[in-house]
Amino acid sequence: MDSDLGNQLTSSYDDLQCSFSISNLFVAEADQITSAVGAIDLRARREAVALVLKAQSDCNLKPSIAYLAVNYIDRYLSKREIPSDKPWIVRLLTVSCLSLASKMQMTVMTLEDIQRNEGFVFNLHTIQRMELLVLGALDWRMRSITPFSFLPFFLSFFSEVQASFLQALQAHAADILLKALNDVKMLEFKPSVMAASALVSATYEFLPVQSSSFRVALASSKCVDKEKLWKCSNAMAVAAATLTASSPETSMTVFSHLGSSSESQPAAGCHLKIPVRDENDRQ
Structure with missing residues (x-):
């Protein structure tokens, strides 16, 4: 099961629902619970969730994309700390996870859409670098069951x-x-x-x-x-x-x-x- 749910962006998120029977989804979901919840920076999480929900509302994103993005954020925060001298990383993490989630669900969404109501905009190169950091922290296990x-x-x-x-x-x-x-x-x-x-x-x-x-x-x-x-x-x-x-x-x-x-x-x-x-x- 790990090999099916694990590596990478080789197929769409929706393919996961098609390739697994409901019985297998029930079996596999045990691996989807975020570990080390106590290690999550709650301040950073609150800010990230608020940004995701705002983007979901402003851009009319599918709820499943927003939920998947928060799944990535939770899993990342359970493994990595946000430097206290770089609070802007929370915003960058949020944009990157929304971008990854939209890609997993094969949804066309520009980075400008996600950031259009923010005070500043991260450039494409910066977001792509953060995406790679997220992918590494999550061991490329991106097809989460939600x-x-x-x-x-x-x-x-x-x-x-x-x-x-x-x-x-x-x-x-x-x-x-x-x-x-x-x-x-x-x-x-x-x-x-x-x-x-x-x-x-x-x-x-x-x-x-x-x-x-x-x-x-x-x-x-x-x-x-x-x-x-x-x-x-x-x-x-x-x-x-x-x-x-x-x-x-x-x-x-x-x-x-x-x-x-x-x-x-x-x-x-x-x-x-x-x-x-x-x-x-x-x-």
């Missing part, structure tokens, strides 16, 4: 829901995942758990009728760690609450009983598919 790898899988739990609603639900879950980037504690959760948690929150807010059934489907599935799922969902609820100010109650209310045994059956009129995986699926 929560966006799993969103289509968990959306397949739904049936008899119009495609337009599913698209809107996925977009809202993506917004929640971007908000969650601000909390470094989220790095402890696997990408699949993050994806499922974002959809739990998005379903409660966007398709409340399906919310109970979706949570029951997740609880009945063997795909995710239930304890981690509920923990992540509660942590993500704070981020979700900031997205929908018009909601009559915050997401924390519904997440307080996610593991309730009383929710043993799907809600009436709600249809969800419950994929069950066993060891044979991994062959």
Whole structure:
């Protein structure tokens, strides 16, 4: 598996989703959690995440590009320190990781686009040198598995829901995942758990009728760690609450009983598919 996920920019990021079955993605994601989280410079990370989210909004970047860029930033900061006398390196690191992430997803984006609302612009040669430093620090392992790898899988739990609603639900879950980037504690959760948690929150807010059934489907599935799922969902609820100010109650209310045994059956009129995986699926 390492050889598949590891070396370099020989194929697009989207090819990763095509070449791996969902079972293999679940197996491989264990290697994607950032190690040495405690070594990350939190000040530098906060600044970098803010810059990524600003660029994502200003340039209308795909959320998956922004998320992948932060993945690179986290992994870089877990291995390298930012010199205290060169704080501008955080900005350079951010631009370089956004550039790498866009290349991995085969998205055409000029460096001027990324930096167009900043006070100064790094030249191409400087950014390319930083890209090489990032690639070296990450051992050229650039095809990271992120929560966006799993969103289509968990959306397949739904049936008899119009495609337009599913698209809107996925977009809202993506917004929640971007908000969650601000909390470094989220790095402890696997990408699949993050994806499922974002959809739990998005379903409660966007398709409340399906919310109970979706949570029951997740609880009945063997795909995710239930304890981690509920923990992540509660942590993500704070981020979700900031997205929908018009909601009559915050997401924390519904997440307080996610593991309730009383929710043993799907809600009436709600249809969800419950994929069950066993060891044979991994062959």
